[in-house]
Amino acid sequence: MTDTELKDRLGATVDGIEAPADLVHRVRTGGARRLRRRRFVSLAATTLSLAVLGGAGIVGPELLGRSDQVQPAKSVVTDPYGFLLKGSTRGDLAKDSAYLREVVQIWNKSHATSENADRGIFNDLRGQAKVAWAGNTPGGKAAIVVQQAYLHPHDNIQLDGEGIQTLVGYVGQDAAGKQTLIADSYPAPGSGLDLAFVTGGKTKALVVMDPTGGEFGFSPERIYTAGGSTRKYEPLKFKDGVSVVGLPADVNLDSLRVSALPATTPERRAFEIRDNRPVPTAIPDYRLWKQPEPVYATWPMTAGADDLAKTANDDLMEALDSVTDPHVNGTSMSLWIGYGVTANGSRLLLGEQALDEDPTRVYAVLRSPDGKQTVVQGGVPDAKAPLPVSIKLPDGQGWAVAQMKADLSYRYGDGAWSASRKNAVLVPAGQDAEVRVTLNAKTETVSLR
Template structure:
């Protein structure tokens, strides 16, 4: 199960409340999934004013006088969301009292259904909730609401921080136009939720909080034929404490990322309501899982005479696919590997890898007899009878694969080669066809 699969399943279990980013971090740290993690940078947040909803602001000594049992050392020293407390509500709906009441009601309702309820996050709320920002966007109304809570270790979870901390909710209109909390968060020392996606009809608006840092957004990771990848970030401009970006129709929500600019390492900012199927995202655009999850390091010979490559085929492929031009959030490595020898004697290793929430991609790693190495990459073709077919460089043919399939090839309409199970190296030529026998059917695939 990939990170995207786990997060979507958890989200479904708690209805409209998105599983917190910290939860995935704990699961990942426990080794439940085969994800490589690089490094996590801490986001420094500057204080930004926000507003009280239906209550007088309680700050400083007067505030702490209400919670005398909280040790002074734990009083908002690690509060990642403290910048959401204090000041006037921002946004063009700041004076819409009816809407603000609806947001507050949605916040209260969410506390009874969220996974964080089991953690005791809302057992000791302090004071009244405050709306930091409320606005009307092309994607519909949206708001960010916050409240103090006296966090204490709970039977169901050991919190990273205890004491008075700020908890927050991210609110959008549901399909019936009612404000609904799509994510609720508390300080955990890890990722910071800094925005959300609001959706209305075909319009989707990215709303990003102003944390006092230069920040940019990226619509997608760009993949190159040589196996590397990178992101390009457009700087965000903030007004009234947020930046609004109307997302183009072809942007996949799971691929959107927010990062401080210039970016260094992986981002530690999270977007609410931007996961698979959020806002009616078409299913065929959010497929992220690997082709074959259950093979547990299977190795498939693609040619004769490659026995010496079998023992380290999977390890070699995983090490090779770590080559990227920047640090990515996480990678789901291939559960299988093909290996063989090409026409010029190069060792060839074939497999897949999934980065972030992107669709899995195919990678081939080649090492020549002189020690020269190359990495090439291409997309998976899930609609084909041959989902893995990748052209190799320098006229070395094609690497193809289909789990539980018998594969053979011919060129120029000639005779078919001897069938091989699961994976195959196909020599270069004209009018190249692969015959795929699988699941009781036979399909012919032309390689171009």
């Protein structure tokens, strides 16, 4: 989907809402975390409307997919969490009556402080709460508790239809070793089911439910490669309908994913993983240059490349999308793009991309005359360096370099300096190449390797 298409769909869906000028760039894809954990932040709410539109399919036959808007009341025909009501309590703590009572008490006392409290989902509870699973984990005792409720239309609820639905709660150990409600959920349209949660303090565990009997895996981290980013998923083994995995002490919870297998495309979307960290109040922006002049700036790096300028923005995003971890919650795209033509006629694009809460990384994209595309990751840029962006291109095509607002020229050895270019330049391959960077009346020379 191009930016134009995305903006048109956003406009049709959230007409009247003012969003930042760079919103389309900041969030190209949306996961459940932004829908669930950040939906109380006004900026995030706007972001989510866009994210759902741009978005990924949802795994599993019972998972719902709707827009991020209040739906008209209608009869509920599915109960996605209803499978948890069937049968007796499972898990190795299923006979621990004292713990089961504690779990139910925690659930009953949690509604007033729930992040879903102002959605009215607890206003019409039906029957008694039931512990669907309770077990020991490396992160302490944990449990899954469910209760039915009649969901009515509400001014702050995402509702697929009025009627009885099953609510779910996840109880586990907090950092102080106390049992607490980690999170609760209801079947909000467009967000899928919450099938996993993290329990524990210094020692943590991942608990994953299996609603379908299919194959599932977990990925502890995103892997950055020389040409993009990817993931490796380890298969999960289930017992009593749940898989429990010990997590390393330094695990990055923002990067942790659970997905149906094979997890190779956005359509096999990662499930939400809940934890009890505080809800963020802002979406971080780790990009190198957040406010180039103008925004969405295009910087010519060579002569003879004017035809690239019009489509450079979409071309760069589409190229990076094709080599990016498909299970990303949010993508902050480049607000600046360098473009040019290399010695062998390849079309060159230069920009940055930040995934979720990861540091931004810079990328060069080459498309050869025969149509072959090559993406080169230049790593995390150093904003304080005289030349923050410097990427060596393959096949002797030189270096793509950039420094916003700087005058850039190059030479080889003791040769003459080239004519300068503003912001970005392609340095053709050559021995002992160096770049002269003049910014704010200060000049520095950087050797290229």
